[in-house]
Amino acid sequence: MTARLLKLLAGTACSALILTPALAQEAAPPVKAPQYVRQAPAGAPNIVLVLLDDVGFGTTSTFGGPVDTPALNALARQGLIYNRFHTTAMCSPTRASLLTGRNAHRAGVGAVLADSRPGYSGFHTKDSAMIAEVLRENGYSTAAFGKWHTTAAWETSPAGPFDRWPTGEGFEKFYGFEGGETDQFEPSLFDGTTPVRRPAGKDYHLTDDLVTQSINWFRGQRAINPKKPFFLYMAPGAIHAPLQVRQQWIDQYRGKFDQGWDKLREETFARQKRLGIIPPNTQLTPRPEGMPAWDSLSPDEKRFASRLMETYAGFMAHTDAEMGRLVQSLKDAGEFDNTLFIYVVGDNGASAEGGLGGSLNYLGALQGMPETLESKLAHMDTIGGPKASAHINAAWAWAAGTPFQWTKAVASHLGGTRNGLVISWPRKISQPGGLRSQFGHVNDVVPTILEATGIPAPAEVDGVKQVPMDGKSLLYTFDNANAPERHRTQYFEIFGHRAIYHDGWMASAFHTRLPWGAALGAGAKPFEQDRWELYDLNSDFSQAHDLAASQPAKLKELQALFTREAAANQVLPLKGQQFGDAGLPSLQTGAKSRTYYEGAVGVPEAALPRLVGRSWGVEAKLGAGKQAHGVVATLGSTDAGWALYLDAKRYPVFTYRLYNIATLTLKGRKPLPVGQNAVRMNFDYDGKGMAKGARLGLIVNGAEVASGRVPASPPIFYSITGSFDVGVDTGSPAGDYPKDAPVGNPASGMTIDSVTVEQR
Template structure:
């Protein structure tokens, strides 16, 4: 018979654990002070907190805020809570997320823009003196989990070499499942579990938003089973409805023909619904279409056909997203967690995006680099919109319509079309008059103070020993019981790409700089900041920024401009940067070497870590050993929108696929490899120096050319900046090659041995 042996230490521990505390003290002896608890406890009765942030959703998109897309889950949540119609973001994704999670202004955290620079307000890194709400709650007895888009880690920190302190798990989240970049493929995403690249779950019906909600629900259900009395903070940030617009086809079919009236008419329809629902004041005026944006009636029949289709997909994507958030809400109710959950739902991290260009796009990343698509190509591939075969994006004018009733769109921080987003807050245990509308000024930096106020915690003076900057935001709890409560967030600056504004006590001064929101890097001018024209609006009576009062009130405008300068100086905004595509002075993964060698296991390498292969000759060379049945990925960069893959197909043939958005896809294939070692090489050779030159492609096996082809041009700066990485031995994201992403390519069982893989400039 086996016996369990107890050490003296374990026996004493067992006795102590089973002996009443009062029996352990010696008779008549001093009673020892109880030790400090080994686990911090949240305040008694503290609510669970769920924070949902959507991506690129305009104020006038959802039916909850008068838009054309049916969002029953969001509307039901609003009926159980409150709608906020004067809530603001920063006009861009990364700064909004930094402000949302820290309670500070974005530049004060160091994340004043998406693309980073060495200046303090633009490093792209949260300073340790602006800790996230996840870190604060974790230190106060909460479980913390993040699911979805992060986009808060500088490029040089996203490789397998780390450091990982700016990843979610280094910023207070005990659990992270999602993606790092600004976007990812919705059917074949580049995913991380913690800091480890992982393939998406297998299955033909996979979609990222569903997967993220599934993981979030599984997470809090597990917590409820193990620590039922411990509150949790769940941050859900799906990639929806940022490009690529990808959604199951049945959701697109729901909106077939619903946008044939065009953006001008849609905007009028949305505006009327908003007034009818009371979302906007009755005296609100509809602002005009921006100069340079075409009228719907000016489009050709094919242009209208394409535009209608891409907007149908956009609407289907939003409706599908609403359904997934509805599943999360229902899961909280089923678990008995909903009533004491503070559910904050921010409907967009900025206004709707105009980055799809004036004509919309099948694959907008190419167009942003000066490779516009032809109308014929768009019509020829119109059925791919919404599928894994397109990185589709709406026309800029659809984004403008989705931002009804305001001027401009995402990226324009000077005007409400870029910064005004709907928000819904639910907390049945605390909101006693549900279904109301709140119109006090709010900003994403108000969310953390609101959470702390709800939990019953003060803003900490230090976090993990680091003194903290004061919060810039204001708790919104004061609005819950009083729709007419005096506004407490009285002053707020805005700045992105040199577009800037200042809000103070109901007034707003706005200065549009030069960067057109549909022009990307190519849409910025070089006008000096002092030549920008400032506008002035009285938002107390002018909800939509329809009437510029600058000429009527020059003294007030000067006061507002001076206030902007004061706020900008206090928050690391100055000097203004304009385009903000610097990057100088920051660490980089680029070594400057002309050749880099990798081996199996090199997975999740950012594009920026490779030799700079754009607009110049380069090659990739691999040593492999093939046995019978050999197949699988050798090396790949980018994804199904643009990039390349070297692989061995099921017939043991070496293959190289090069994808150039919807412009061209070339596949070079050789004969079946003999069993044994082989040396494969691919050459990329522009026919001349300069941007946009045609390129010769060649596949070489054991020194002998076996296939060649041509592409008409090449990318200026990137293939896929949204997260598709360089991998050896596997393809972790959207496949660049012609193979199923969920097939066992790259599995060691396929008997393809990979030696050195070298990427070289020529």
């Protein structure tokens, strides 16, 4: 403090001090004001990124397929079609690569069935920040709607941590589901990190809800701050199993697939050539060994299979209409012209996980618990509705991937990795309606967004040094259909199936796991015994001609390149399919008994004591009033699971669902007494081993009131669409609740003091 100021202060007792400009400058040097508002680059576009699920290359009419997709067609006319765009062949790895711009293994999410290898853990590493975080830090509003499926399994419970949930990865808004799939009529939803029930209404469908939520979100953002661009990530569960859509969409395709999958492939192939989606010299690849010819099916098998494909097509048509509603809302708001709209038509090829015979409830068959044809025919009218978790035959998935070999999960061949891409940006694409054939990959999307927005890839995010991007921006293709491709090298690997692309050549090695095989395992064939194939994709668009025998030197060169790329991206060591790796964290470790309280909802099955392959029990302590009814505790869903509840007349009920194999309902002989009660169910397992049957007993206040048997039980899990809830059922119903019960059949007229789930 200067002497002049001290003298002035001394003569000023409790009076306001007025400084001259010169004195003020001497007393308080100017300080640069902090930046309170993040500013996006001037003119930066909005970004809308759509990712569909399990859609084969030859599914939509845009790419020559049998499903009419007028909204996607219109978007393609306003933008560009890419016919050599690739995914990873599986959902979680594709999503990790899509949102980070890195290879999936490098980001830690190289598999769905995780294990302790760094590239396969499912644990997204922060050195590959997601695009939402980068855009948010540069002045964008960010939101994600729909399927996430990139959070490590041990972090998906309400106990968190939540830094790898969408709201911890840069998305300011999340409304959707965490796992690989959910019921379309009764989804397991989160708003941020809070489990929520779906909006009430008899005509509810998840895709409708997601689109409505997204429209409301961006409209709200623009109303509050019109100058702030937004990033909207839309990832519906469609058209992943369960195939569920309202009946009117299915009815549009009645009889459209009675010709079968072999003929459908020929029809799609011809349309693709007429449209110019594939080169005129492309050849149609043959049906994989082990997949039946359509003509080998019985009339009943054909009837069931046709119904499945009609539902698949209706589900896709409905999805197209809803994505069209999103596009129209952007146009109505005047936002479309300066929106970079990136539409990835599938996160992998169509799924063969419905098995060779197709499924009414595919999760049972996927665990080695197949359905009988008689059972499937008896319940055929439930396909597409809330009481079925239907999935198409593996051969329909193959046909949906015309003209390529194989399907989802086979990363060695294009049927698993080649997906359609449409990009629209009216303000920047000067010649819309064109076709682009440069090689592209999902890791190219983030670099494309960054170049379009003028935002450089950050060297650090939140103090964490970032690994380099693996993708290349696709903006160079916008104005030049013949521009030399910039993404020259790309490896692929899922379940040990692997491939390497370099400058138009692809080397491919199919390992052991058939894409319609059970999840229990796929053999232990040594990797060195795999046969490598070689394809010149410059002249062989469909991967039809194996040149390995005639060009061994080229094959050896590409094999060596795969090894280098695999080593650099945490792909090695190869192990094929893994399940239950002990090297990963688990909320089940050491858990023999857990007690939960009312309000515990959205708890994943993997956070409970392990209940499969053993005896177990559940006991609830509750206070019942005269009008008590509703859910006490539940696990799983309509697929498989159980529910303990009080019916409308206060009777205690326990329902156990085992896919389409068995449903057992135990009911007390009289209403539960008013006051404090202990209600218990014991599951007494039939000895050692997997998938055994059990005796079930319902016990009220120490006395058994009902009992019964089930012939089997799940070998691995009950459901991936539901969760464990106390006091409500947040997903598709595991219990036979009264028809007039509200959504989730919430507990009413009772207090649930505790629910204990324990191994016995």
